[in-house]
Every structure is written in structure tokens, then in C-alpha cells.
Amino acid sequence: MTSQSLQTAGETKIRFAGPAKSQPRRPRVRFDRETTTKVLFVVPAGLFMVLYFGYPVVKNLTMSFQDFTTKTFFTGEAPWIGVQNYVTVISSNLFGPAMLNTALFTIGSILGQxxxxxxxxxxxxxKFPLSGFLRAMLLLPWLLPLIVASATWRSILDQDSGILNxxxxxxxxxxxxxxxxxxVxxxxxxxxxxxxxxxxNVTLLYGGLQDIPAELYEAGALDGATGWKSFWHITWPNMRxxxxxxLVLGVVYTxxxxxxxxxxxxxGPANATQTIAVRSYQESFVNFQFGVGAAFSNILILISLVFAIIYLRANRRAVDE
Amino acid sequence: MNIRTKKHMYKVLALAAVAPFVLSACGGGNASNSGGDASKLTLLDYYNNEPDNTIMKGAIDKCAAEVGVSISREAVPGKDLIQKVLQKSSSKTLPDVLMLDNPDLQQIAATGGLAPLSDFGVDTSGFAKGMLEAGSYQGKVYGLAPTANTLGLFYNKKLLAAAGLKPPTTWAELKTTAKALTKGSQYGVAFSAIATYEGAWQFLPFMWTNGGDETNLDSPQNREALQLWKDLVDSGSASKGVINWSQGDVKDQFMAGKTAMMINGPWQIPALDADKSLEWGSVQVPINKPGQTPVAPLGGEVWTVPQTGNKAKQAKAAEFISCFTKDSTQLSLSEARYTVPTKPALAKEFVAKMPTMESFTEQVANARSRTGKLGDGWPKAATTIYTAIQLALTGKASVGDAFKQAANG
Known part of the structure; x- marks a missing residue:
């Protein structure tokens, strides 16, 4: 969750910083000093990317082409087996249902959220009395460790004695x-x-709402746009x-x-909630078939990548506008 | 602040930001515990919860003193142990003494990371056959267990007495007894049919008692056992929730009086005894046909000597394991932890001291190890078993097709 919020903050900043880029460039007086400074600023981010993103991604990619099992940890040997792991993944009976479940889970969650x-x-x-307090309370699910949340929900959803039933x-x-x-x-x-x-969702969307100038609503109200009308014609276009x-970050996280x-x-039950992420975890850390697990997670990364590209493109368009 | 000093400051800040990376990059290389001193051993186990943590610490310290070594012990949560072992084996920092859950031993031994105990002249006579099988890989003993556990049928004495019933000894009796005990929000029997190895483990006593085998899962005997579970759930004698219950959940249901009987292991006894109003008894798992012997799976942890490359330390570690699995240690650990000694010769003495453990001690004598036949192929079979259970109990497949369909998964 921390990385989630960090990343979001970073990305929103980039977006809003867009228009400011077009400042007239000052003539470079001390070219190399300035370049050194700039490079020094890039180095930490670059190192971070290489160590914590580059290395795992590359390792995961190579692992998915290897027969990487428990033995590998002791002997250090992981024979190269080409696309065998991907064949295992795609030809497994659970692949189709897991893909479908991943899609349903993602679409359903995003829509509801x-x-x-x-x-x-x-x-x-x-603004209404206690609105600030209530908004803060809304963040609670986010603060709860996911393991705690799921254990609690498991007892809430129990068929016989769960409180929901x-x-x-x-x-x-x-x-x-x-x-x-x-x-079910x-x-x-x-x-x-x-x-x-x-x-x-509330936090980001609330932030977006705050950025819409109140004058727009005042002007709209004069022209008779109130209630639903003001939402459709003022709020929604400004929130795009x-x-x-x-939405795009939501997909990548979900x-x-x-x-x-x-x-x-x-x-379970009977593999009804198998998703690609669960398959990847179970192959790697239950069956210790790290190569097959890596193949599953690479498929996941590929799907996320598609959405990341959509996000970046949408972003650029927003800046261009 | 003028522009120059400001720029200078940025540079310093940027440098400061890089520093941690450089430092952490240097930090990766140290580790390794293999000093030459053979009187200092490291040990890894998963008894990180009380009261096991303290009981184990006491036993470990006692044997360490006897062997004349000092032991630095690390206890990690059970589910993290294998990952920890794999990490340590790739960084060549395996402990001198390593505890493993018995079904994992063959897999770790197959990596070449463990030393056969015969290399150090450890005496492996007198141990139960099933337990030695669980500790062996390709004919060599790699691990010994001081104590074992297994599964049995627990019953609520008050509820059975009120209904005028005796604990069931056959499957037919199990069904009728469970049915008679089911009323209102109370179920007759509970077991764990969860989609993990735990579900497979709970199914084994029924499968094995009926003559089924993990080498041929899609057999009439296994289907009969699955049919029993399905009948219990379909008739409402067992909750539909069983497919999502862990053994801990099953115990909670039993303690809350929501089920009159349960399949569970003796490690739950301390929790059951904590509730003074609960009167429970235990019997061996029921049999299907007359003449069958109840066969349950063997649980318990085996202690091994990893290949650390330091022969002197390995020899001391083996000596420690000999002490840790000797008769007196077996008895004291069994008593303290409600487990069963792994040497059948100790059974009589043990049951005399701990009468509540009688049915489990009998059960252990005939118990089988999960990896005895399949070795490191067991996890795959276990996955097929729990998947078949889930398919059949949820009605996604018929009992006849469940094993076949699960095997294709």
C-alpha cells in the first residue's frame, strides 16, 4: 500500500508539472557543473530502478526459461529449457479459468470501487459537520493489514455463523x-x-474534485446547471x-x-477463485516450481504493461490538451 | 541563500541520496556462520509459538549441555521455514542443525543439502517404521524425529451421552451417529477439506484405512472414502463450510459446541483442555469394513544435519540429534507437547503416564508417512487429493470423476 500511494503521488505530480515545463531555457553558463548536478539527481533514481525493478524483472524473465526448482538453491544449477514453462502454463487446465477469473475479478472490483x-x-x-472526520475514517480499510482484513472477512462471510448471513x-x-x-x-x-x-478511489477522486474551481459551478448555476446537470457538464469533464x-492504476493494482x-x-472452493496471481504464487511457493511460477507472473506483468502504456498515452494526451 | 550555495546544497543532497545504495550494496556480502569452532552450533526450527517455543528451548538447551556445545537457535513461523531454508542454502549459510516438517524432508534431501545420518554413525534402530520412512531419502536416513503426531476422532462426551450414543468405529456408524447429533445449529461431525495440503492430510486416514493408495489415486477405495465425505456434507451432518476450514477452524467449531465430533490431531489437546467445561474423548479413525486397521498419516518434525562443509560441526550436530531423539527426550517432549514417542517400545510407559493419549499412541503404531511411497512426488499427489475433494464436495464433479479431473488440473 505504501508503494501504491508513493507511486500515485509521484505520477500525479508529473502530470501537473507538465505545463510548467515550457519555461524559456536559460543560457548555459556553467555547463558541466549543471550537468553534473543533473546527473547526480538522476543517479539515485536510476540506481533504485536498476536494483529494485530492473534486476527482479530480468531475473524473473530468465527464470521463466529455466528449470528452477528447490534443487537450484543448493546446487546453483538451473538448466535452460526454453519455452517449456510457458507451454506448461498455457496447456494447464487451470490457465483458462484463471485468466477468466482474473478478468472478472479486475473488472468487477474496479467498477465497484x-x-x-x-x-x-x-x-x-x-462541507457538513464531521465531514472531515468521516472522510478520515473512510481510510481505515487502507490502514488495516490485508491479512487481518481477510481473516476478519472470512469470519464475517462464514456460512453458518458469519455475521453477514x-x-x-x-x-x-x-x-x-x-x-x-x-x-458465489x-x-x-x-x-x-x-x-x-x-x-x-475516494482519496484521489476527492483530490480531483477539490481542483475544480468553484467559479465554474457558480457560473453553471446561473445558467441553470445544478444537481445532476452540474455533475455531467462540469464535474465529469473536469475530472477526466x-x-x-x-482507473488505470486501479487495474494494475487489482x-x-x-x-x-x-x-x-x-x-478454492474447487479452484473457483484461482487467478493468474494465485497460480503464480502457488507454483512458486507451494509447489516450488519457480520457473513455472515466473512464467505465470510474466504473463501478469505483460498485461499490466499494456495498461501502463495506455495510462502513459492517456497522460500525454491530457498534457497536450 | 544565494544561487551558488543553493546549487552546492543540491549536490550534497543528491550525493547523500546515493549513499545508502552504495552502502547497502557493500552490505550484501558478509553473512556465513561457519567459524571453525565446533562447540558453537546454529539451529533452525519453526516452534515460534508458545508453549512449544519454551518447551523446545528447554529440550534443546539440555541436549546442548550434554553434548558440550552452545547452540544459537532461530525459530521462524512454520509457513516461512522452507523459503528460509532455500534462501540459506543459496547463500551457503545453512544452520548446523535443521528441523523440517517430515513431508518436506525428501524434497530438501533431493537437493543434496542434507547429510545422511549414517555418515556420523547415528543409531537409527528402534524407531517406528513409518517415521524412519518419512526421514529417509533413497534408502538413507537423513532425519530423525523425537515425537510424532497423527489424526484421530475427537468427540464431545456430553453431547454423545445426552443422545445415548457411543463414539463410532465404522463408517456406517459415523454416518448414523453424525446424523443423530445434527440438530439446530449443531453439526454431527467436522473435518478440514480446505484447498491446501491440510485438506489432503485429513483425508488420508479414510483413504488409507480403506486400502487406498497415493500411487493410484483414481481407485475404487479412494472413491469410497471420498463418497463418505460427500455423504456427510450432503446429508447436512457436516457443514458445507468444511471446504474452507483449516484444522484450527475445525477445533474452534468443536469447542464452540457447533459440532459434536471432529477429525483432528493431539496438538489441539492443550487448547481443548483450556476449556474446563468441555469434556472430550478420542478414538481411532473409524474403519469402512470389518477387519480393516485404522491407518492414519504420521505427522511430526524430523531433525537433520545440513551439508555445511564443516565436518567437525556436522559430527557434533549428529551427536546432538542422537541426544535429542533418545528415549528420555522422547518421553519428556511427548508429555509436554501431547505428541507420541517415535520408538514403539516406549508406548506402554507413555500411555501409563498419559492415558488421554492412548488412541493416538495406537494410531501412531500403524501410521504411514506421506512421502514413504512417492518421495518428492508427494506434493503433486496431495494437490490432486485436495482438488478432488473440493470438486466433489462442491458438486463440480461427481465422486467418480473427481480424482481423474483433479489429476488433469
């Missing part, structure tokens, strides 16, 4: 097999993930850049979600 997040952000944009029972709704039926489990996992993702950030699924269902 965004709609609820947007509604709450608009709601909190109005007890509550629904008072309205005469029969017990829902949240985590024990293959057809994925929905339950998505619901929990929506709950966890709401603070992220923020919305694209929230697609790799692992801890919640492990904590709630461990990929």
Missing part, C-alpha cells in the same frame, strides 16, 4: 454460501476487494484526467491482488 468511490467523493465534497437471516434471506460455493466465492472475494479499494489515472484471495479462499 470506482462507482462507490466517486459517489463518496462527491458526497464529501460538500445472520444479518441477512433477519430479513428472511436464506444463508448464502459466500466462500463455500464455487458460483468469486463475487464474495470481489466484494471484499471493493471494500479495500474504496479509500484509494484524474479518472483515467484512478490484477495482481494475492493476499486477499489467499486469506479468504486460497484459490
Amino acid at each position: 470506482f462507482v462507490i468511490g466517486m459517489a463518496l467523493a462527491v458526497f464529501f465534497n460538500k 445472520q444479518f441477512l437471516g433477519t430479513f428472511g434471506i436464506p444463508a448464502v454460501p459466500w466462500l463455500t460455493s464455487p458460483s 466465492a468469486l463475487i464474495a472475494v470481489i466484494i471484499v476487494n471493493i471494500w479495500i479499494g474504496i479509500p484509494f 484526467p484524474v479518472v483515467s489515472v484512478v 490484477i495482481k491482488v494475492l493476499d486477499i484471495i489467499l486469506g479468504l479462499t486460497n484459490g
Whole structure:
């Protein structure tokens, strides 16, 4: 979560810093001193990238072409086996369902998080007593360690004695097999993930709302744009850049979600909540087939990369506008 | 602040920002515990929770004193142990004494990271056959266990007495007893059918008792065992929640009075005894047909000597393991931790001291190791077993197809 917030902060800054770039360039008097300074500023970031992003990505890539097992750790030998790991991954019976589940999980989570997040952000944009306090409370799911959150939800969603079914029972709704039926489990996992993702969405969208000048609403109100009209014609168009950030980052964060699924269902019941991330974890750290696990996670990285490119392109367009 | 000093400051700041990377890059290379002094040993285990932590520390210190070494011990959480071992083996910093969960031994021995105990003349006679099998790889003993555990059937004495029932000894009795004990929010029986190795482990007593085998999973015997579990869940005698319950959850259900019987292991006894109002008993796992012997899986941790390259230390470590698995250690550890000595000759003495452990001690005598037949192929079989259970209990596959479908996974 920390990296999540850091990255977001960084990326929003880049976006807003865009227009400021076009300052007239000063003539270079002390060329080399200035260049040295500039280079020195890039070096820490560069080193960080190489050590903490470059190395793992390259290692993961090479690992996926190797027969990397428990033995490798002791002997240091990992025979090169070409695309064998990818063949294993794609031809496994769980690959199709896992891909589908990953897609459903991501789309469902993003949709829920965004709609609820947007509604709450608009709601909190109005000042009312305790609004600041309540907004702060909204961040709670974000502060809770995911393992704690999933353990708590597991007991909430228990079919027999879970509080949710007890509550629904008072309205005469029969017990829902949240985590024990293959057809409901994925929905339950998505619901929990929506709950966890709401603070992220509210925070960013609220920030975006704050940036819309109040004059626009005042002018709009004079022309009769209030309520829904003001949302569609003033809020939504002005929010577009923020919305694209929230959605694309949301996809990248959701697609790799692992801890919640492990904590709630461990990929069960009957593989109903297997996603590519869960497969990758289980191959690597349960079956100790690190090569196959790496192949799974590379597929995940590839999908994330596509969305990262979409994000960067959307960003550039926003700056150009 | 003028521009020049400002720029100068930026430079200093930038340099300061680089410093940690350079420093951390240098920091990676040290480690290694292999000093030459054979009187100082390192040890790694996973008893990081109380009361095990303290009990183990006491036993370790006692044997360390006897062997004449000082031991620096590290205890990591159970699920992190294998990752830790792999890390340590790639950085050549394996401990002198290493504890492993018995089904993992063959996999680690297969990497070449462990030394056969016969290299150091460790006496391996008198241990239960199943336990030696679990500690062996390709015919050589790599690890010995001081104590073992297994699975049995726990029952709530008050609930059974109120219904005028006796603990079941056959599958048919299990079904009728469970059915009779199911009322309101109380289920008859609980077990863990979770999608992890834990689910496979809980299924083994039924599978093995019925003559099933892990080398041929899609067999009539295994299907019968699966049918039993399915019948229990479908008839409502066991909660549908079993497919998401760990053994800890099963114990919680039992303690809350939400289930009258459960399949579980003796390590839960301290928790059960903590509740004074709970009266429980235990019997061996029920059999399917007359004449069958209850066969349950062997649990427990084996102690090994990794290949650290320091012969003097390895010899001391082997001496430590001999002390740690000798009769007196077995008895004191078994008593303190509700486990069973791994030397069958000690059973009588042990049961005399700990009557509540009788059924588990009998169970251990006939118990089988998970890796005895398949070796490092066991994890794959275990995955197939728990997947088949999940498929059948959720109705995604029929009992007849479940094993076949799971094997294709």
C-alpha cells in the first residue's frame, strides 16, 4: 500500500508539472557543473530502478526459461529449457479459468470501487459537520493489514455463523454460501476487494474534485446547471484526467491482488477463485516450481504493461490538451 | 541563500541520496556462520509459538549441555521455514542443525543439502517404521524425529451421552451417529477439506484405512472414502463450510459446541483442555469394513544435519540429534507437547503416564508417512487429493470423476 500511494503521488505530480515545463531555457553558463548536478539527481533514481525493478524483472524473465526448482538453491544449477514453462502454463487446465477469473475479478472490483468511490467523493465534497472526520475514517480499510482484513472477512462471510448471513437471516434471506460455493466465492472475494479499494478511489477522486474551481459551478448555476446537470457538464469533464489515472492504476493494482484471495479462499472452493496471481504464487511457493511460477507472473506483468502504456498515452494526451 | 550555495546544497543532497545504495550494496556480502569452532552450533526450527517455543528451548538447551556445545537457535513461523531454508542454502549459510516438517524432508534431501545420518554413525534402530520412512531419502536416513503426531476422532462426551450414543468405529456408524447429533445449529461431525495440503492430510486416514493408495489415486477405495465425505456434507451432518476450514477452524467449531465430533490431531489437546467445561474423548479413525486397521498419516518434525562443509560441526550436530531423539527426550517432549514417542517400545510407559493419549499412541503404531511411497512426488499427489475433494464436495464433479479431473488440473 505504501508503494501504491508513493507511486500515485509521484505520477500525479508529473502530470501537473507538465505545463510548467515550457519555461524559456536559460543560457548555459556553467555547463558541466549543471550537468553534473543533473546527473547526480538522476543517479539515485536510476540506481533504485536498476536494483529494485530492473534486476527482479530480468531475473524473473530468465527464470521463466529455466528449470528452477528447490534443487537450484543448493546446487546453483538451473538448466535452460526454453519455452517449456510457458507451454506448461498455457496447456494447464487451470490457465483458462484463471485468466477468466482474473478478468472478472479486475473488472468487477474496479467498477465497484470506482462507482462507490466517486459517489463518496462527491458526497464529501460538500462541507457538513464531521465531514472531515468521516472522510478520515473512510481510510481505515487502507490502514488495516490485508491479512487481518481477510481473516476478519472470512469470519464475517462464514456460512453458518458469519455475521453477514445472520444479518441477512433477519430479513428472511436464506444463508448464502459466500466462500463455500464455487458460483458465489468469486463475487464474495470481489466484494471484499471493493471494500479495500474504496479509500484509494475516494482519496484521489476527492483530490480531483477539490481542483475544480468553484467559479465554474457558480457560473453553471446561473445558467441553470445544478444537481445532476452540474455533475455531467462540469464535474465529469473536469475530472477526466484524474479518472483515467484512478482507473488505470486501479487495474494494475487489482490484477495482481494475492493476499486477499489467499486469506479468504486460497484459490478454492474447487479452484473457483484461482487467478493468474494465485497460480503464480502457488507454483512458486507451494509447489516450488519457480520457473513455472515466473512464467505465470510474466504473463501478469505483460498485461499490466499494456495498461501502463495506455495510462502513459492517456497522460500525454491530457498534457497536450 | 544565494544561487551558488543553493546549487552546492543540491549536490550534497543528491550525493547523500546515493549513499545508502552504495552502502547497502557493500552490505550484501558478509553473512556465513561457519567459524571453525565446533562447540558453537546454529539451529533452525519453526516452534515460534508458545508453549512449544519454551518447551523446545528447554529440550534443546539440555541436549546442548550434554553434548558440550552452545547452540544459537532461530525459530521462524512454520509457513516461512522452507523459503528460509532455500534462501540459506543459496547463500551457503545453512544452520548446523535443521528441523523440517517430515513431508518436506525428501524434497530438501533431493537437493543434496542434507547429510545422511549414517555418515556420523547415528543409531537409527528402534524407531517406528513409518517415521524412519518419512526421514529417509533413497534408502538413507537423513532425519530423525523425537515425537510424532497423527489424526484421530475427537468427540464431545456430553453431547454423545445426552443422545445415548457411543463414539463410532465404522463408517456406517459415523454416518448414523453424525446424523443423530445434527440438530439446530449443531453439526454431527467436522473435518478440514480446505484447498491446501491440510485438506489432503485429513483425508488420508479414510483413504488409507480403506486400502487406498497415493500411487493410484483414481481407485475404487479412494472413491469410497471420498463418497463418505460427500455423504456427510450432503446429508447436512457436516457443514458445507468444511471446504474452507483449516484444522484450527475445525477445533474452534468443536469447542464452540457447533459440532459434536471432529477429525483432528493431539496438538489441539492443550487448547481443548483450556476449556474446563468441555469434556472430550478420542478414538481411532473409524474403519469402512470389518477387519480393516485404522491407518492414519504420521505427522511430526524430523531433525537433520545440513551439508555445511564443516565436518567437525556436522559430527557434533549428529551427536546432538542422537541426544535429542533418545528415549528420555522422547518421553519428556511427548508429555509436554501431547505428541507420541517415535520408538514403539516406549508406548506402554507413555500411555501409563498419559492415558488421554492412548488412541493416538495406537494410531501412531500403524501410521504411514506421506512421502514413504512417492518421495518428492508427494506434493503433486496431495494437490490432486485436495482438488478432488473440493470438486466433489462442491458438486463440480461427481465422486467418480473427481480424482481423474483433479489429476488433469
